[in-house]
Amino acid sequence: xxxxxxxxxxxxxxxxxxxxxxxxxxxxxxxxxxxxxxxxxxxxxxxxxxxxxxxxxxxxxxxxxxxxxxxxxxxxxxxxxxxxxxxxxxxxxxxxxxxxxxxxxxxxxxxxxxxxxxxxxxxxxxxxxxxxxxxxxxxxxxxxxxxxxxxxxxxxxxxxxxxxxxxxxxxxxxxxxxxxxxxxxxxxxxxxxxxxxxxxxxxxxxxxxxxxxxxxxxxxxxxxxxxxxxxxxxxxxxxxxxxxxxxxxxxxxxxxxxxxxxxxxxxxxxxxxxxxxxxxxxxxxxxxxxxxxxxxxxxxxxxxxxxxxxxxxxxxxxxxxxxxxxxxxxxxxxxxxxx
Numbered sequence: 053x054x055x056x057x058x059x060x061x062x063x064x065x066x067x068x069x070x071x072x073x074x075x076x077x078x079x080x081x082x083x084x085x086x087x088x089x090x091x092x093x094x095x096x097x098x099x100x101x102x103x104x105x106x107x108x109x110x111x112x113x114x115x116x117x118x119x120x121x122x123x124x125x126x127x128x129x130x131x132x133x134x135x136x137x138x139x140x141x142x143x144x145x146x147x148x149x150x151x152x153x154x155x156x157x158x159x160x161x162x163x164x165x166x167x168x169x170x171x172x173x174x175x176x177x178x179x180x181x182x183x184x185x186x187x188x189x190x191x192x193x194x195x196x197x198x199x200x201x202x203x204x205x206x207x208x209x210x211x212x213x214x215x216x217x218x219x220x221x222x223x224x225x226x227x228x229x230x231x232x233x234x235x236x237x238x239x240x241x242x243x244x245x246x247x248x249x250x251x252x253x254x255x256x257x258x259x260x261x262x263x264x265x266x267x268x269x270x271x272x273x274x275x276x277x278x279x280x281x282x283x284x285x286x287x288x289x290x291x292x293x294x295x296x297x298x299x300x301x302x303x304x305x306x307x308x309x310x311x312x313x314x315x316x317x318x319x320x321x322x323x324x325x326x327x328x329x330x331x332x333x334x335x336x337x338x339x340x341x342x343x344x345x346x347x348x349x350x351x352x353x354x355x356x357x358x359x360x361x362x363x364x365x366x367x368x369x370x371x372x373x374x375x376x377x378x379x380x381x382x383x384x385x386x387x388x389x390x391x
Contacts, residue, residue: 078357096390097304111128116171126164141154194316346363
């Protein structure tokens with residue numbers, strides 16, 4: 053109970069502190085003037101490409117994992133509805149945990165059972181994180197010549213990049229080790245992690261507080277995610293998602309506030325933003341969003357007021373996307389009651 057209260061206090065304190073710092077260094081008059089000059093047509097384009105298409109592509113990735121990894125056949129239209137409703141319900145839950153649990157609870161009504169559906173969601177999140185980290189490593193050398201930040205900040209970024217390279221090398225080593233004799237120890241570690249994740253998720257759904265399958269069951273849940281073809285499929289799809297939604301969608305959003313940066317910069321920045329937003333240190337990314345926009349786009353010469361304007365545009369797009377999920381949920385509830 054004490055730990056939960058501490059986490060809650062941190063999630064409240066972090067946005068307050070960050071927003072205080074942001075607004076103390078920003079000319080709000082300039083931000084308001086920028087907002088009045090935002091191109092609404094381009095904002096609509098950013099909403100469609102950067103946010104709505106992300107929902108459609110992420111749902112398609114979920115369907116592919118269910119079908120190709122676990123032979124769970126659920127119509128795309130149902131998964132899209134559950135995914136969008138989950139966005140609405142899980143928005144204020146850090147890390148999207150609430151959204152993921154909602155997806156699982158609805159998917160099991162069709163096929164697959166709790167174990168495979170939960171394993172699919174856990175494995176997807178891990179591979180998506182790995183895919184974004186890899187994409188960050190690939191794009192950083194491409195944007196490095198464009199960075200115009202303070203040399204000290206640039207040095208920090210270089211250190212982060214080196215840490216990422218080491219992490220990527222470790223991940224590659226793990227994958228190689230799965231092919232050799234002692235790689236079974238690594239597989240055993242993955243089995244334990246999946247076991248813990250599934251057990252925790254099942255407790256949250258209220259389905260079972262006692263889940264203790266044999267090793268063969270847990271191994272069968274893990275194996276689809278350590279096959280080379282499956283890894284390439286999910287990571288490649290994650291790259292596509294980030295390039296389309298982050299690269300193109302982000303470029304359109306910044307054009308709406310009068311900034312024109314290369315698409316590769318947007319792929320890099322939005323990939324890093326995605327990784328930062330997964331940290332459970334804020335409610336609804338409040339405060340984190342504004343500070344992140346100012347710092348990251350500032351690396352490429354974007355003024356703080358302009359970056360903050362873009363963050364407000366992004367927040368508006370996010371709110372429209374989230375509320376759309378709420379409308380879908382409300383419409384479905386009304387339909388059920390009238391039957």
